[in-house]
Amino acid sequence: MDNDRIDQIVDKHQAEASSLIQVMLEIQSENNWLPKEALERVSERLEVPLARILHIATFYKAFSLVPKGRHGIHICVGTACHVRGATRILDTVQELTGIQPGETDLDLKFSLETVNCLGCCALGPVMEIDGKTHGKMTTAETADVINNYE
Amino acid sequence: MSEILLQIDGKEVKAKEGMTILEAARSAGISIPTLCHHEKLEPFGGCRLCIVEVEDRGWTKLVVSCVYPAEENLVVRTRSDKVDRIRKMIIELLMAHAPDAFELQDLAKEYGADRDRFEKEASFCIHCGLCVRYCAEVKKKNAVGFVGRGTKKEISFIPEIASKECWDCKECFPLCPTEALQAAYVLTKALFSSRSSS
Amino acid sequence: MPRINSPAELEEFRQGILSKRDPNKPCITLCSGSACHATGSGDVADSLEKEIEKQGLSGEVDIRRTGCHGYCERGPIIVTHPEEISYFQIQPEDVPEILSETIKKKKVVERLLYTDPGTKEKIVHESEIPFYKHQERLVFGSNGSIDPKSIDDYLAIDGYSALAKALCGMTDEQVLEEVKKSNLRGRGGGGFPAGRKWEGSRNDPEPIKYVIVNADEGDPGAYMDRSLLEGNPHSILEGLTLGAYAIGSHEGYIYVRQEYPLAVENVLLAIKTAEEYGFLGKNILGSGFDFIVKVHQGAGAFVCGESTALMTALEGRVGEPRPKYTRSNIKGLWEKPTVLNNVETWANVPLIINKGADWFRQYGTEGSKGTKIFSLVGKIVNTGLVEVPMGTPLKDIIYKIGGGIPGGRKFKAVQTGGPSGGCIPEELLDLEVGFDELTKAGSMMGSGGMIVLDEDTCMVDVARYFIEFLTDESCGKCVPCREGLRQMLKILTNITEGKGREGDIELLEELSETAKEGALCALGKSAPNPFLSTLRYFRDEYEAHIKDQTCPALSCRDLISFYIDPAKCKACMICARKCPAKAIDGGKSKIHIVDQDKCTKCGTCFEVCPPRFGAVTKISGEPVPSPIPEEERIIKKRKKNE
Numbered sequence: 005m006d007n008d009r010i011d012q013i014v015d016k017h018q019a020e021a022s023s024l025i026q027v028m029l030e031i032q033s034e035n036n037w038l039p040k041e042a043l044e045r046v047s048e049r050l051e052v053p054l055a056r057i058l059h060i061a062t063f064y065k066a067f068s069l070v071p072k073g074r075h076g077i078h079i080c081v082g083t084a085c086h087v088r089g090a091t092r093i094l095d096t097v098q099e100l101t102g103i104q105p106g107e108t109d110l111d112l113k114f115s116l117e118t119v120n121c122l123g124c125c126a127l128g129p130v131m132e133i134d135g136k137t138h139g140k141m142t143t144a145e146t147a148d149v150i151n152n153y154e
Numbered sequence: 155m156s157e158i159l160l161q162i163d164g165k166e167v168k169a170k171e172g173m174t175i176l177e178a179a180r181s182a183g184i185s186i187p188t189l190c191h192h193e194k195l196e197p198f199g200g201c202r203l204c205i206v207e208v209e210d211r212g213w214t215k216l217v218v219s220c221v222y223p224a225e226e227n228l229v230v231r232t233r234s235d236k237v238d239r240i241r242k243m244i245i246e247l248l249m250a251h252a253p254d255a256f257e258l259q260d261l262a263k264e265y266g267a268d269r270d271r272f273e274k275e276a277s278f279c280i281h282c283g284l285c286v287r288y289c290a291e292v293k294k295k296n297a298v299g300f301v302g303r304g305t306k307k308e309i310s311f312i313p314e315i316a317s318k319e320c321w322d323c324k325e326c327f328p329l330c331p332t333e334a335l336q337a338a339y340v341l342t343k344a345l346f347s348s349r350s351s352s
Numbered sequence: 353m354p355r356i357n358s359p360a361e362l363e364e365f366r367q368g369i370l371s372k373r374d375p376n377k378p379c380i381t382l383c384s385g386s387a388c389h390a391t392g393s394g395d396v397a398d399s400l401e402k403e404i405e406k407q408g409l410s411g412e413v414d415i416r417r418t419g420c421h422g423y424c425e426r427g428p429i430i431v432t433h434p435e436e437i438s439y440f441q442i443q444p445e446d447v448p449e450i451l452s453e454t455i456k457k458k459k460v461v462e463r464l465l466y467t468d469p470g471t472k473e474k475i476v477h478e479s480e481i482p483f484y485k486h487q488e489r490l491v492f493g494s495n496g497s498i499d500p501k502s503i504d505d506y507l508a509i510d511g512y513s514a515l516a517k518a519l520c521g522m523t524d525e526q527v528l529e530e531v532k533k534s535n536l537r538g539r540g541g542g543g544f545p546a547g548r549k550w551e552g553s554r555n556d557p558e559p560i561k562y563v564i565v566n567a568d569e570g571d572p573g574a575y576m577d578r579s580l581l582e583g584n585p586h587s588i589l590e591g592l593t594l595g596a597y598a599i600g601s602h603e604g605y606i607y608v609r610q611e612y613p614l615a616v617e618n619v620l621l622a623i624k625t626a627e628e629y630g631f632l633g634k635n636i637l638g639s640g641f642d643f644i645v646k647v648h649q650g651a652g653a654f655v656c657g658e659s660t661a662l663m664t665a666l667e668g669r670v671g672e673p674r675p676k677y678t679r680s681n682i683k684g685l686w687e688k689p690t691v692l693n694n695v696e697t698w699a700n701v702p703l704i705i706n707k708g709a710d711w712f713r714q715y716g717t718e719g720s721k722g723t724k725i726f727s728l729v730g731k732i733v734n735t736g737l738v739e740v741p742m743g744t745p746l747k748d749i750i751y752k753i754g755g756g757i758p759g760g761r762k763f764k765a766v767q768t769g770g771p772s773g774g775c776i777p778e779e780l781l782d783l784e785v786g787f788d789e790l791t792k793a794g795s796m797m798g799s800g801g802m803i804v805l806d807e808d809t810c811m812v813d814v815a816r817y818f819i820e821f822l823t824d825e826s827c828g829k830c831v832p833c834r835e836g837l838r839q840m841l842k843i844l845t846n847i848t849e850g851k852g853r854e855g856d857i858e859l860l861e862e863l864s865e866t867a868k869e870g871a872l873c874a875l876g877k878s879a880p881n882p883f884l885s886t887l888r889y890f891r892d893e894y895e896a897h898i899k900d901q902t903c904p905a906l907s908c909r910d911l912i913s914f915y916i917d918p919a920k921c922k923a924c925m926i927c928a929r930k931c932p933a934k935a936i937d938g939g940k941s942k943i944h945i946v947d948q949d950k951c952t953k954c955g956t957c958f959e960v961c962p963p964r965f966g967a968v969t970k971i972s973g974e975p976v977p978s979p980i981p982e983e984e985r986i987i988k989k990r991k992k993n994e
Binding site for chain 1: 386387390391424425427570571572573574575578579610611612648649650651652653654665666667668669670671727729730731735736767770801803805809814817818821825827930932952954955956959960
């Protein structure tokens with residue numbers, strides 16, 4: 005992501021230090037991850053220490069300091085999904101993809117995350133891939149769903 | 155500045171307005187243990203070791219003395235069964251990370267803490283934050299900071315800044331209660347130089 | 353669109369809208385909340401538009417895409433007006449029939465109606481369905497009648513009349529007094545009297561003050577704030593403006609989690625249109641009162657739902673809570689007096705101002721006035737959002753509205769208050785919901801999450817689950833929470849894996865005291881609650897895990913084995929084929945056996961064994977029976993003469 009685009013985002017928020025998180029959210033959303041160079045530019049423009057930016061980037065789950073895979077798998081592990089068996093779904097997905105939550109596979113195909121509630125508890129257990137919600141998942145169906153993605 | 159009268163461990167203490175209980179106690183020669191406190195730094199309130207009992211309008215509650223303001227007519231107890239129990243547990247929890255730290259060993263003796271109560275953890279850091287806060291507030295370099303949250307929180311030197319600033323400074327090294335801070339710095343330096351020279 | 357500059361102009365404009373709307377004109381409302389969207393309401397909407405044109409009904413029938421109706425188990429939902437006929441679990445293929453039969457011929461499509469599971473009776477009207485009938489939907493009810501993207505819809509149901517009444521007919525002090533009198537308590541978790549919080553800010557001499565909507569809704573399983581913000585964003589804006597007027601604030605923030613993109617979208621649109629119409633900005637309705645609202649998105653941290661952490665995040669820093677020795681309504685955002693309240697709390701304010709504190713006080717109990725929206729989820733037949741007056745017995749919510757436990761399983765406990773709350777067991781089901789009643793029982797109201805657990809839920813695992821959640825979400829600043837929860841998680845995990853030891857429970861209790869008394873913020877202080885409440889009511893389960901390495905609920909993976917009962921197995925091969933570990937040995941007419949060494953305890957065989965056989969069982973605490981001899985594994989076919 006080039007500096008011009010970052011400057012545009014920063015200026016949209018009037019280069020206010022308190023908008024730091026909003027600026028980072030926009031960069032994350034557009035670029036799919038936060039390269040160090042981008043953060044250094046933000047540090048310069050907003051006059052905020054890089055240490056603080058790195059703490060924020062690692063504190064909040066929305067941010068990633070490494071590139072993410074083509075398909076984002078989000079498994080809801082909220083309480084309602086948990087009691088309906090989300091752990092078993094998560095285990096199955098981990099076995100199928102070979103990665104743990106927070107990781108991306110070597111082909112940059114899948115990134116796996118756990119989420120703490122997607123708000124569709126009636127459909128639990130829920131797995132969301134690329135924004136598409138797969139509800140009432142069973143371990144038996146999980147392989148079929150995952151194998152559909154290139 | 156006006157004067158405040160409060161009672162600490164049965165003793166009448168005169169404090170200046172704006173003082174915390176910790177400052178008031180120390181001015182009267184009453185000791186309260188701390189780990190994350192430093193006169194040059196803003197109070198942090200992270201280690202909770204300085205916890206004390208205060209009585210306020212009939213209610214007893216536990217507060218951290220490094221942050222809680224000294225108030226008129228406050229009754230403070232720096233030791234009690236509950237306070238001692240909590241301090242003992244805090245020491246034991248921290249000794250899972252840094253069992254050999256001198257400060258922790260002294261505290262363990264005082265409070266009867268068992269250094270082996272919990273299985274040893276991989277990370278030495280007890281998160282007192284002295285290194286991070288000193289570099290931010292006193293040196294204003296922010297060469298070392300916190301990363302992550304919860305049980306995965308750690309300190310981290312920022313290679314680009316640390317490689318420029320730290321070797322000529324090193325003022326945070328003696329602040330570290332676990333004495334392992336310089337090891338973290340050396341490791342970062344080694345990783346960074348090997349990366350930039352390849 | 354000219355600005356509305358006075359209450360009189362507002363009334364005129366409102367009458368203008370109503371006069372153009374024929375109450376007898378057919379209207380189809382389609383629930384388009386996030387959950388129904390996930391089950392395909394978007395496709396249903398497309399189908400509706402196509403079919404309406406195809407059947408020549410263009411201009412004859414309105415479609416209104418509304419927010420969440422609350423009966424999420426049965427979505428997508430369509431309600432036709434004015435008859436109020438409710439259709440459930442609608443697919444695009446159902447649309448042509450709905451239009452041709454119900455809209456054109458005024459006939460009901462029976463197969464799409466709600467069927468009572470007991471009497472098998474079909475119910476036509478929404479208000480007669482048990483799920484809705486026993487609720488009192490004062491706050492949430494409007495969701496079903498308005499399109500959240502249309503400010504005119506909100507005006508049509510009397511929207512912004514409270515604001516007009518307050519700004520131009522009441523003093524700021526009178527507004528405050530009305531809210532105080534109503535005894536509205538915060539709906540976000542703390543239950544602190546809103547009026548008292550407002551008064552503290554109002555009386556502070558500092559001229560700059562802030563109001564904040566806490567829409568960070570982090571409790572897993574709770575999504576009522578989302579549905580309110582998505583479905584009726586103007587009601588929150590109106591409430592917020594009323595609060596700002598009462599305390600003298602001119603700048604407000606809505607902190608909404610970025611995991612709710614539809615809520616962010618709808619609230620941004622609502623703010624834009626409110627500004628255009630003159631309900632936000634300078635000299636609102638000609639009253640001389642100025643107020644602006646900004647939206648700030650969360651970035652994925654449960655702790656930011658804690659009010660001081662939220663304010664720290666608004667300032668652009670990590671969400672580390674601050675000690676509350678000076679309350680945030682005196683020193684809050686940027687050290688200025690700040691009133692922070694939950695979405696649902698703000699949504700109640702316009703109703704209180706319009707209908708009066710006395711009207712509000714007739715609902716609820718002495719200590720807890722008004723209604724509360726609960727998210728009823730988990731092992732329950734009717735999953736959804738439920739609004740009832742405070743004082744409603746828990747058992748009514750679970751059985752009358754919730755429809756009881758699915759699959760004929762037995763109720764075990766209901767978890768309320770999220771990770772800060774606790775579990776209420778069966779013997780306390782008569783408990784009347786209220787802030788103090790739930791706290792006395794060892795739980796708390798929290799934001800209103802109500803997760804129903806049945807006999808298959810392991811209570812030790814529930815405690816472990818919440819502690820695991822909190823070790824990840826803790827900010828990590830203070831020792832009692834970061835280190836205390838770290839050790840509690842280790843011990844609880846060991847217990848669920850059969851590695852529990854004598855003394856574990858006592859150590860967990862000690863760590864609980866340290867966190868409760870020593871932690872910096874409410875997250876840490878309330879973290880031990882799920883453990884303490886499950887210990888209080890289900891101590892036998894802890895002891896079974898520790899002393900007997902048994903999981904009474906047959907849930908903890910390391911303590912159970914899957915066993916195929918040879919007397920019931922019909923060798924149908926379904927489980928053998930589906931087993932991901934290829935751990936089932938067997939063939940056609942050869943009774944199946946699970947190889948315990950290969951079995952990964954995924955539970956697939958248990959799921960897929962046909963219910964009429966029910967041959968797969970779970971065993972805990974005893975050794976798996978030895979496999980039957982090879983000869984006995986062959987299922988002999990019965991000859992016709994035998």
